[in-house]
Amino acid sequence: MNQKERMLANLPYKAWMDGLGEERMETKKKIYKFNNLEPEKQDEKNILIKDILGKTGENVNIEAPFHCDYGYNIEVGENFFANYNLVILDVARVKIGDNAQIAPNVSIYTAGHPIHPDSRNSGYEYGIDVTIGDNVWIGGNSCIMPGVTIGNNVVIGAGSVVTKDLPDNVIAVGNPCRIVRKITEEDQDYYFKDRKFDVDDYR
Template sequence: MTPTEIDKKRVEYAYTNLSNLPKGPEYEKMILGMAYNCWVKELLMARSVAHEKALDYGNIRLKNYDFDIEKHQEARHRYLAAIFGKVPKDAFIEPPFFVDYGCNVSFGKCFYANFNCTFLDPTFITFGDYCILGPNVTFTTFSLPSDPKKRINAVEHTAPITVGNNVWFAANTVILPGVTIGDGAVIAAGAVVRSDVPANSVVAGVPAKVVKSYATEEEKKEAFAAAGGVF
């Protein structure tokens, strides 16, 4: 069900913990999954600036810093910090990458993304520590209605993506809105993830399904019970 009231706690979380935000009523509705107008000046401007900064990131040249790799990496981090909501010093993102807004994405420590990763982030995309992205990985937090009458009116739905610690996304994976991925999971190459992924599991296929688990028997029982099962 689409929310109809502002969740003040989630808005406060964004304003307190994330950077580069286009603050305002439409932004607040957007991150909460409410109906919003993505064409208001503030949101259009934020997207356009983020798109250009992401493109500029690929033009940071080592030769312009006298082949000093530390200065080069510092320059890269300054660009990332001007795009994303939260990015630690040790994050490493290969160019090119693409964002919708960028400001709603937060990374944990030791984050790495390979070439051509895409973050469509009208709402939150949150990574834990030690996450690794292969090339051409896509995270999208918004979708359009299948009803063409609603779609033609530019109605959008958003839902956050949450990623635990030590998760590996292999090449060409797609993560859809509202998904939560547990600690230690592996998303196999080409997988399309549209439902939650248990911790310490490997998922593969379209749609992605669990093909292997590294969980102990006790962890499996706890997860099963938490989902409403009975042993």
Template sequence: MDLSERQKMAAGDWYCCVDDELEALRVVARRALHEHNTMDPDRRGSMGPALAALLGSVGQHARIEAPFHCAYGFNISLGERTFLNAGCTILDTAQVRIGSRTLLGPNVQIYCAEHHKDAAQRLKGLEIARPVTIGNDVWVGGAAIILAGVTIGDGAIVGAGSVVTRDVPAHATVVGNPARPARGS
């Protein structure tokens, strides 16, 4: 039996992102995001109802400021009191777990998808999805980018503008592009 592109994506195999089923799921996400991003803040509260329903799980008092963007939504899990500031983007082609009391600054980007290195395969829409895990009590500074397959340990700090290409140990502070341990930490 052949696997669907969605099943391949979920399994961490190469899949074609140009697929009717995946596009239909992205349309559902775009509708929820539109509601969240355009709803009066007094009515929206911590996040729009359609977005809250779309996400994989949402801990108590988790908050997402508008505007926000994600690819699918259902792969995102937020811990309790997690905060995503304005402009965050999560391309959740794989699981994205963000722990409790974790803070993401404005315009933080999380990318789970990696496109094929071969140009002909990229042209066909081939990509692979790898999960991102961010622990509890983490602070990710504004405009940081977290790449596919990265795990950030509890209590870590990612400096603003950093590009995180590999795992960050618990309680470490990393800065730069690529992100490296900060001096004195």
């Protein structure tokens, strides 16, 4: 098994071997072009991001700047939106479902290093898959850590560090991120805290 195969299998690997450095460089070139595209060239922007990512829905919108390692390990569903400064370290697979909304300065990390300094100094690192369900909203400045699975319909509060799996239909916040409460049918009538919708077409 070469180092790329080890990386994709979530095993310890060395990131400068077996063509991995060259692959990252090719992705950096694509990302540079995407991040420096004139803002009015929306059609070209869509083509560029779909060339960077491994799989997308028809409708995908990522605001520049965006950064990732390889791109081909990232899969996003339909109606994907990410605001400024999304960082995805995709040495392992990152799968995100439909209708994701990602606020500014969110980081999704599959990458990590051994805890012990001797092991860490050996040059080995690892990537563990991250999975995010449908209809998930991730608040600004949040970090999703390696190996985490986030369920459907989850809201993650700003500034959270998600280190453990989250089930469907919950609000979770904090560092480390903890579940605050379940999302209920009553929540449908409110757009912010105790403020109810004053229109009827939100349902």
